[in-house]
Amino acid sequence: MAGLAGASAFAAPGPWEQPAATLTDQIAAILGPGPAHLEIRNLSSIPVDQIPLIRRLLTQDLKAHGISVADSDSANNIHVSLSQDWMDGLWVAEVEEGAETHVTMVRARLLPRSSSGSITPDRVTLRKQVEWSNHDLASSVSLPPTSRGQVLAALKTNAGLAVMNDAEISIYAKSSGAWTLEQRFPFAARNTLPRDPRGILISTPDGNGFTAFTAGEKCNCNYTTQSDSAHTAGGWAVQCHASDDPWPIPNDLTANGVTSLSAFYNGARDYFSGVVAPSPGVDLPPFYSAAVIQRPAGSAALLVGGIDGKVQLVENGAIKTVAGTRDWGSDFAAFQSGCGSGTQIIASASGEAANDSLLAYELPALEAVPLSAPLAIDGTVTAMFSAPDGKSVLAVVRNAANEYEVDRVTALCN
Amino acid sequence: MLRRFAISCFVAALAMPGGARTRPHYGGSLRVEIGGDAWHYPNGLARLMVLDGLTALDADGNVTPALATDWQSDDKDHRWEFHLRPGVAFHDGSPLTSTAVVMSLNLSCTENCPWTAVHAVGSSVVFTGDSPMPNLPALLSQDAFLIALTRTADGQTPANPTGTGPFQFAALNGSVLTLTANDSCWQGRPFLDQIQLIQNRSIRDQWLDLSVDRSDVVEVPPQQIRQAQQQRITVFVSPPVELLAIQVSDSGALSNPMMRAAIAQAVDRGALFNVIFQKQGEITASLLPQSRTGYAFLFPPDRGLNKANELRGGLAPPPLTLAAQADPTMQLVAQRIALNLHEAGFNIQVANIPTAPRADLALVELPIIGANPADALAILLLGAGENAPVTTEDPATLFRAEHDVLDLKTLIPLLDLPRAWAINSGVRDFKLRADGTPDFANVSLEATQ
Numbered sequence: 001m002a003g004l005a006g007a008s009a010f011a012a013p014g015p016w017e018q019p020a021a022t023l024t025d026q027i028a029a030i031l032g033p034g035p036a037h038l039e040i041r042n043l044s045s046i047p048v049d050q051i052p053l054i055r056r057l058l059t060q061d062l063k064a065h066g067i068s069v070a071d072s073d074s075a076n077n078i079h080v081s082l083s084q085d086w087m088d089g090l091w092v093a094e095v096e097e098g099a100e101t102h103v104t105m106v107r108a109r110l111l112p113r114s115s116s117g118s119i120t121p122d123r124v125t126l127r128k129q130v131e132w133s134n135h136d137l138a139s140s141v142s143l144p145p146t147s148r149g150q151v152l153a154a155l156k157t158n159a160g161l162a163v164m165n166d167a168e169i170s171i172y173a174k175s176s177g178a179w180t181l182e183q184r185f186p187f188a189a190r191n192t193l194p195r196d197p198r199g200i201l202i203s204t205p206d207g208n209g210f211t212a213f214t215a216g217e218k219c220n221c222n223y224t225t226q227s228d229s230a231h232t233a234g235g236w237a238v239q240c241h242a243s244d245d246p247w248p249i250p251n252d253l254t255a256n257g258v259t260s261l262s263a264f265y266n267g268a269r270d271y272f273s274g275v276v277a278p279s280p281g282v283d284l285p286p287f288y289s290a291a292v293i294q295r296p297a298g299s300a301a302l303l304v305g306g307i308d309g310k311v312q313l314v315e316n317g318a319i320k321t322v323a324g325t326r327d328w329g330s331d332f333a334a335f336q337s338g339c340g341s342g343t344q345i346i347a348s349a350s351g352e353a354a355n356d357s358l359l360a361y362e363l364p365a366l367e368a369v370p371l372s373a374p375l376a377i378d379g380t381v382t383a384m385f386s387a388p389d390g391k392s393v394l395a396v397v398r399n400a401a402n403e404y405e406v407d408r409v410t411a412l413c414n
Numbered sequence: 415m416l417r418r419f420a421i422s423c424f425v426a427a428l429a430m431p432g433g434a435r436t437r438p439h440y441g442g443s444l445r446v447e448i449g450g451d452a453w454h455y456p457n458g459l460a461r462l463m464v465l466d467g468l469t470a471l472d473a474d475g476n477v478t479p480a481l482a483t484d485w486q487s488d489d490k491d492h493r494w495e496f497h498l499r500p501g502v503a504f505h506d507g508s509p510l511t512s513t514a515v516v517m518s519l520n521l522s523c524t525e526n527c528p529w530t531a532v533h534a535v536g537s538s539v540v541f542t543g544d545s546p547m548p549n550l551p552a553l554l555s556q557d558a559f560l561i562a563l564t565r566t567a568d569g570q571t572p573a574n575p576t577g578t579g580p581f582q583f584a585a586l587n588g589s590v591l592t593l594t595a596n597d598s599c600w601q602g603r604p605f606l607d608q609i610q611l612i613q614n615r616s617i618r619d620q621w622l623d624l625s626v627d628r629s630d631v632v633e634v635p636p637q638q639i640r641q642a643q644q645q646r647i648t649v650f651v652s653p654p655v656e657l658l659a660i661q662v663s664d665s666g667a668l669s670n671p672m673m674r675a676a677i678a679q680a681v682d683r684g685a686l687f688n689v690i691f692q693k694q695g696e697i698t699a700s701l702l703p704q705s706r707t708g709y710a711f712l713f714p715p716d717r718g719l720n721k722a723n724e725l726r727g728g729l730a731p732p733p734l735t736l737a738a739q740a741d742p743t744m745q746l747v748a749q750r751i752a753l754n755l756h757e758a759g760f761n762i763q764v765a766n767i768p769t770a771p772r773a774d775l776a777l778v779e780l781p782i783i784g785a786n787p788a789d790a791l792a793i794l795l796l797g798a799g800e801n802a803p804v805t806t807e808d809p810a811t812l813f814r815a816e817h818d819v820l821d822l823k824t825l826i827p828l829l830d831l832p833r834a835w836a837i838n839s840g841v842r843d844f845k846l847r848a849d850g851t852p853d854f855a856n857v858s859l860e861a862t863q
Contacts, residue, residue: 043704090809105709195603197602268603329437
């Protein structure tokens with residue numbers, strides 16, 4: 001079309017060429033050749049600076065149909081409204097031909113919005129890297145609805161990435177730099193998960209497999225090079241069964257002789273009952289999060305975030321309240337960044353802001369001291385775990401569009 | 415004296431991701447006050463908490479599985495099969511079966527149903543229709559088709575509404591209805607232990623109770639949203655979810671379409687918007703809002719008194735009745751419309767809807783829900799008593815369908831109105847559903863630290 005050849009001289013007219021051409025085709029079918037007055041109004045989120053470009057495209061395309069756009073009043077008027085509906089852009093033309101008005105319309109894509117963020121460095125700088133996102137998956141492949149459920153936990157193994165949602169465990173393999181869904185292991189029919197469901201994936205010592213825990217269910221997931229049972233699909237063998245076994249509390253200090261701890265999860269709620277095995281020597285309140293941390297003196301302690309909002313430290317058979325945690329949310333995870341002494345904590349900020357932020361803290365005594373500036377997150381942190389290497393934290397994030405991603409959060413020493 | 419509340423006002427139309435920074439707490443009792451009856455049809459709060467549909471609408475108005483896990487249509491939408499979710503039980507422990515669903519639907523829909531017949535086939539519910547039913551999954555999410563137990567195991571009619579929802583009936587003491595958590599709810603137990611619904615409270619008393627912590631959630635009528643915000647009450651406002659419209663009879667004196675068109679021209683929407691509704695909501699002459707269709711501006715809402723007189727053509731119609739709900743705001747709206755129409759040569763008497771069931775004109779509130787405009791239009795028309803399948807998703811065809819309905823002048827759109835609620839500071843994760851009612855199943859109460 002002659003009009004489009006001219007349009008190519010303008011800056012990036014791409015998104016508007018097709019709707020302009022289609023709309024002018026429809027207008028021409030109504031109006032026929034002759035002069036017409038063209039009026040454009042913008043009822044959409046199209047940036048104002050795009051309007052002259054759209055006007056030029058429409059004018060040129062109309063001209064190609066023999067409709068010359070007149071500056072002054074004409075017997076024929078074309079009112080084009082750049083509108084938008086629930087899905088996308090909608091361009092509506094009201095064509096006045098004498099006393100008659102005809103309406104025609106065409107879909108037009110809206111331009112994506114840009115986003116930006118900034119981080120102010122402090123003693124350490126937190127950085128995040130998206131490990132996995134179901135946004136790309138949803139748009140690239142046809143996934144069953146269960147593969148887009150509420151993501152509970154994720155874990156990178158030697159054989160791929162495991163993602164557990166409220167309906168299944170999915171295994172992803174890296175292909176051409178992107179994760180592609182390789183296998184799915186739906187949970188068998190079982191009791192309903194509680195609202196605010198939770199789960200955890202614990203790596204096997206060799207890093208090949210993992211154990212998955214969720215309310216009332218436990219799955220052993222092993223990667224083998226050969227199929228060896230009826231439950232094996234490809235290289236993965238996943239066996240799930242009803243279980244109220246306690247969930248391991250992440251602890252990368254076992255190599256230093258620190259005992260592994262496990263906590264009993266209340267399968268009908270969203271928290272741990274407070275019963276920990278082996279007993280730490282004191283009664284614990286019900287809690288949302290727990291982490292074994294290394295104290296600056298080299299000893300180990302258990303940090304628990306109670307359902308009453310208090311963060312407490314269990315050390316030497318005593319439980320003490322930690323100050324400076326008023327802004328912490330329910331989830332935290334321990335890691336060793338190498339920047340300070342002992343273990344650092346990453347906690348999500350509490351509050352009702354649209355988006356979450358993460359902060360790194362240190363516990364030199366019984367007060368949490370911020371180490372970093374807040375790291376802005378594009379959504380809500382719904383779960384956080386220490387990565388198996390102990391040097392980073394995995395955060396599950398849900399954005400406003402209800403899409404999930406798994407971010408790996410690391411710290412840079414300043 | 416009113417206590418000062420935290421300064422915040424949330425607009426539900428904006429993004430409100432569930433704040434899981436601190437996880438929701440289980441337990442506690444929520445006190446909710448409302449002006450009407452909790453079992454009122456449609457959309458009484460108790461109905462929506464106790465009963466589920468085969469389908470549901472998510473917060474954005476998209477159709478999602480509920481008591482049915484999936485569905486499929488055959489024969490060009492003349493037949494639909496809905497597969498029931500296994501393992502769901504009514505509050506009395508009896509299992510949800512396809513037979514129970516069919517009995518419920520047959521009891522709730524006796525005439526003008528979207529389907530011709532509904533049958534139980536194994537664990538599925540099968541709908542057949544003489545006409546295509548393209549919007550059936552969306553329609554089944556509506557209050558009219560929520561599933562209630564009709565017969566207990568011993569063949570008796572349940573003493574109280576019994577469903578599968580997150581809350582179940584516990585007690586009714588005077589105007590206080592108590593609902594308790596359904597521990598075996600298929601969606602997971604709600605966070606709250608119980609909800610006390612205090613019914614038939616005036617707005618003034620509701621707000622007073624909220625200010626002295628005797629209530630957690632109260633209503634805010636659209637015309638008082640600004641006032642609530644000025645009093646620094648935390649208010650949640652939905653996008654427009656209700657169309658206020660005049661339903662016009664097409665018989666008797668109004669069988670002449672010119673007379674109906676004259677009425678449509680004579681209404682002064684601006685006065686309703688500015689004076690009565692205090693500039694809340696949106697003036698409209700279309701059935702669906704601009705944000706949903708993108709073409710609502712093609713229906714101009716301007717008043718044309720001269721045009722109205724011209725359309726009436728010197729005819730003097732007999733006195734007409736305009737019925738409205740008894741609530742003071744609706745009566746005020748009706749009075750103002752009567753005044754508008756008087757200026758155009760009509761003689762209008764205002765009456766209450768219960769006392770004037772066959773009025774010439776009726777003020778109605780119709781639902782504007784459903785993300786997909788075709789479904790939204792079908793739901794709206796069903797609310798107006800018209801079972802009209804809307805098969806298209808093409809905007810131009812949808813525009814023509816809406817244009818054809820409006821051209822009859824039996825529905826005159828006036829305003830798109832939001833719903834609003836005020837909460838106290840201890841209420842967590844308060845969100846509104848697609849119909850503007852609160853999603854109490856996911857609400858929790860702040861723990862005292």
